[in-house]
Amino acid sequence: MLNKIISSLFGELKVKTFYLFIILCCFTTLNTIFAVQNDIKVVKEKITFTTGDGFNISAIIGKPETIDDDLPAVILIHQGGSDKSEWNNFFDQLVKQNYIVLAYDIRGHGESDKVSNVYALFNDSNQAPHDLFAAVEYLNDYDNVASDRFAIVGASIGANLACVGISKMDIKTAVVISGKTSAIENLNGVKELHLKSIFYIAADGDQNGKRIKWAKELYERTEPPRKIETVVNSSAHGVRILKDKPQVKNEIIKWLNDTL
Numbered sequence: 001m002l003n004k005i006i007s008s009l010f011g012e013l014k015v016k017t018f019y020l021f022i023i024l025c026c027f028t029t030l031n032t033i034f035a036v037q038n039d040i041k042v043v044k045e046k047i048t049f050t051t052g053d054g055f056n057i058s059a060i061i062g063k064p065e066t067i068d069d070d071l072p073a074v075i076l077i078h079q080g081g082s083d084k085s086e087w088n089n090f091f092d093q094l095v096k097q098n099y100i101v102l103a104y105d106i107r108g109h110g111e112s113d114k115v116s117n118v119y120a121l122f123n124d125s126n127q128a129p130h131d132l133f134a135a136v137e138y139l140n141d142y143d144n145v146a147s148d149r150f151a152i153v154g155a156s157i158g159a160n161l162a163c164v165g166i167s168k169m170d171i172k173t174a175v176v177i178s179g180k181t182s183a184i185e186n187l188n189g190v191k192e193l194h195l196k197s198i199f200y201i202a203a204d205g206d207q208n209g210k211r212i213k214w215a216k217e218l219y220e221r222t223e224p225p226r227k228i229e230t231v232v233n234s235s236a237h238g239v240r241i242l243k244d245k246p247q248v249k250n251e252i253i254k255w256l257n258d259t260l
């Protein structure tokens with residue numbers, strides 16, 4: 001039908017030329033979009049902020065070199081036993097989406113102050129949540145941050161803290177990679193959670209399927225908008241999912257663009 005309409009308007013010989021023109025227009029538009037994104041220069045700064053209970057937290061903050069208006073902020077929280085550098089391959093991608101991005105070392109990790117028992121951090125509501133609260137406070141005072149448009153992307157303990165942030169603070173959206181229900185409740189201090197606008201991601205083989213089971217539990221407790229993605233044929237945990245299945249990064253970016 002479309003061919004007949006085009007033929008009647010332009011003549012049979014011009015049909016192929018018409019389609020070629022459309023394809024070239026689409027290709028040019030896509031190239032323009034990617035060129036704009038790639039032209040964004042990322043400016044980074046190493047910073048330290050102090051929590052309410054006196055811990056010095058090491059972080060990296062990044063932003064586009066040119067900012068025309070206040071921008072949303074994305075906080076990246078690493079998994080246990082790691083540090084902020086695990087986000088290096090994703091950090092710049094997010095800044096180039098016109099976000100101000102902050103990645104920090106949880107206390108007891110990386111360059112942040114040490115603790116006597118790292119393992120206690122994973123379930124203690126009086127420790128690691130204070131690092132997140134301080135990160136949000138720092139961003140609230142940072143130039144060109146839209147304070148009503150904060151997101152958290154976290155892996156493992158970082159994912160659990162993202163849920164605590166949504167439950168306790170005015171965080172607009174979150175991405176939870178390999179979260180754990182009981183640890184979230186422990187870090188929150190109470191089992192009652194106030195969850196909304198969360199994208200859950202877990203691999204079907206992680207901990208013999210427990211991580212996707214917990215993701216489904218949390219999804220059912222979350223108010224819309226909400227999303228869940230099972231990474232199939234994988235036992236990857238936390239940020240390892242992003243390395244094994246790079247397309248998941250695009251899903252995260254799309255979620256942030258849609259909800260933030």
